[in-house]
Amino acid sequence: MKRTFAILLRNPLSLLGLVIVAVVVLSAVFADFITPFPAHAGAVVDFANFNKAPEWPYVMGTDLVGRDLFTRIVYAYRISLILGVVVLVLAVPVGVAIGLLAGYLGGWTEYLLMRLTDVFLSIPPLVLAMSMMGVLEPTLTNGMIAVTAMWWPWYTRLVYNLTRAEKEEGYVLAAEIIGASRLHVMFREILPNCVPSIVTKMTLDLGFVILIASSLSFLGLGVQPPTPDLGSMVADGAKYLPDSWWLTVFPGLAILVAVFGFNLVGDALREVLGAEQ
Amino acid sequence: MSHPFLSLRDVSKTFHTGGREVRAVDGVSFDVDEGECLAIVGESGSGKSTVANMILGIYPQTLGEIAFKGSALPGRRDLVHRRAIQLVQQNPLSSLNPRRSIGASLRLALDVHEIGERSGRDERTGQLLEEVGLPAAFRTRSPAALSGGQRQRVAIARALACQSELVVLDEPTSALDVLVQARVLKLLNELREKRGLTYIFITHDLSVVRNVATRVAVFEKGRLVELSPTEAIFADPKHPYTRRLIGAVPVVTAGEAELRNRLMEKTDANA
C-alpha cells in the first residue's frame, strides 16, 4: 500500500491525477468552509448580482438568479461524489458476488447469471438509465438506482473473467483438498486476488459515474433544482451562449477536470497494482 | 485389520474432450501399505496425475473402486476423507495464495477441521513451520518473500496440518534445484518416519525414486505395467518399458553426479 503510493507520487501524470482527485474530494468535503456563499447551494435569489461575468468575489461569475457559480460547482462536486460513491457501494458488491458465483460454480449457475449480465450489458447504458428514469420520478435517489442498475454488470464481467483464471491456480485446488467451503474459496481465496483490478476499475468509474450522472441531468433526468448539478448547469447555460459563456464553460471544465483526474489515478493504479505481483 | 490401507480395483478414467475420448487410466489395480512410500513413475501423459487426482477425489473414477482403510471412497468426499488424504503440488508458488499470509494458509486446515482450540491455532501454525525446518516467524510473511524450497516446505506443512495419514506428492521437487531438492527429500523422509505417514510420490526422476521410495509403480499409457520393491526395480526391471525407463535416466556431468551422490549420502545418513 505504501509502496503503491510512493510509485504513484513519482510519476508526474499520476501525481497530477492525485492532486486533482485530492482537490476535488477535499473541496467537496469542506464545501461549507471554502466557498464564499454556502447559502447559494440552495434556492437563493439575488437579482442585484444576476448573470455577472467573473469578477471578485464571484470568481466564476453568477447564474441567472445571482448565485455564485464557484460555490455551486463545489457543491455539485459534493453531490456527484456522493452519487458516485453510493452507486459503487451498491453496484460493486452485487457485481462482484455474481461474477464470483458464476466464475467459480460454473454449470447452470454460470449460464443463468452470465446471460442475465449480458442482457444488461447489451442495453446502451444511457438508454437503460433513461428508460428507468422515465418510469421513476427524477430524484437523486432514483438517479442512483438507475445508474446502479447499469453499473453492476461491468463488475460481474470483470470478476467473472478473473475468477475463471484464478480458479486454475494451485491455491484454489489446495483449499478445496483441505475441505474449505465454496464460500471460503470464493470470498477468502479468489476475491483477494481480484481486489487490485476491482479497486482500479472503481477509481476509473468514479469519474465515469460523474459523467453519466451529468449526462442524465443534462437531459433533465437527474438531480432536480435547486440542488446544484454540473450537468444541469451546462444544459441551462447552453441557452445563453456565447454571451454568458461562464454559465457553461466552468461547469463543463469542472466535469472534465474531475473525470480526467480520476482517470489518471485509475490508469496509474492499474499499472502499479498489475505490476506488483 | 486385514484391509489394505489404500486399494484401487480396476480403476479407469475416461476424459471426454471436444468429442474425443481419452482413456487416461485403464483398469489399474494396486494396494498401498500403511507407512510406505509408493513411487509412481512413467512418462508424461501416462496417467500418473490422473490416478493421484482420483485418489484425492478431485474427480471420480469412471470405473472401478478406490477404498481407504476398507471402505470405498465416495466420489464427493466428506471432511473426514479430506482430512485423511492430502496433496503436495508441483509448483509451490501457485499452490500458496499470493494474497494471504503463510500463517493464514496453514490455519485454514486447522479451522476447517477444527483442530485444537481456536485461540491456540496461530501458535500451532508456528509449530508446523518449525516442524518443516522454517522459523515460526514466517507465519506473517507472504509467499512472495520465500524461496522455492521454503515455499514447498510450507506446502508440506499445510498437507500435515490436518493430521493427514496419506499424502499424495505430485512431482513435489521437480520445480526445485538439485541442492534444495535433496534437502526437501530428506525432510519428507524424516516426516514420514516421525509421523508414520504414507506417501504416494509421483516423479520423473529415478534418483529421487531411489532415495525415497519403498516400492515403485510403473505406468505406461494409463496401465500399471510393473510394481516392485525399489531395489528390485533397479536391480532387475521385469517389464521392457521399465528397462527403457531406467536406461533413459539422463546422464549428468561427472561433477553434477558426484555432487548429487554426496548429497544423497548425506540425506541417507541423516534420515
Ligand SMILES: Nc1ncnc2c1ncn2[C@@H]1O[C@H](COP(=O)(O)OP(=O)(O)OP(=O)(O)O)[C@@H](O)[C@H]1O
Ligand atoms: N482434465 C482432463 N481433461 C482431458 N484430458 C485429460 C485431463 N487430465 C489429463 N488428461 C489426459 O489424460 C492423459 C494422462 O494425463 P496425466 O496428467 O495423468 O499424465 P501424467 O502421467 O501425470 O503426465 P505428466 O508427467 O506430464 O504430469 C493425458 O493424455 C492427458 O492429456
Ligand SMILES: [Mg+2]
Ligand atoms: Mg502429472
